[in-house]
Amino acid sequence: MSFNALKYVEELGQAGFTDEQAKAQIRVLQDVVESDLATKRDIQEVKLDIQAVKRDIQEVKRDIQEVKLDIQKVKRDIRELELKLERSIRELELRIAERMTAMELTLTKRVGLIIVSTATALFGGLVAVAQFFRGG
Secondary structure: OOOOHHHHHHHHHHOOOOHHHHHHHHHHHHHHHHHHOOOHHHHHHHHHHHHHHHHHHHHHHHHHHHHHHHHHHHHHHHHHHHHHHHHHHHHHHHHHHHHHHHHHHHHHHHHHHHHHHHHHHHHHHHHHHHHHHHOO
């Protein structure tokens, strides 16, 4: 905003203002113009700041998009790991079940052998006792 102080003083003088009144008016008006009104340069600086903020916003939007893609990839990776883990657990459960079955068979055979050998020993002992009592 262009302000011609001399012209303003002349117009105030023609309107009946004294020189002191006109000077006071100019001081007040200059304070207002200098402190509250934006200059073309101020406006241009704000426009440049706005453009910079817009660029920053676009950059942040791109970053957010990249993060979203990264999150999707991580979710896929987690799902793949979950599936692998589930398969590994199933395989481990099968191996444990097979080993437990084998151990049960082995224990059953050993218990059977113990029973047979104990029965044989008892039978042999009974036979010996019976022969002893028969006189023989």
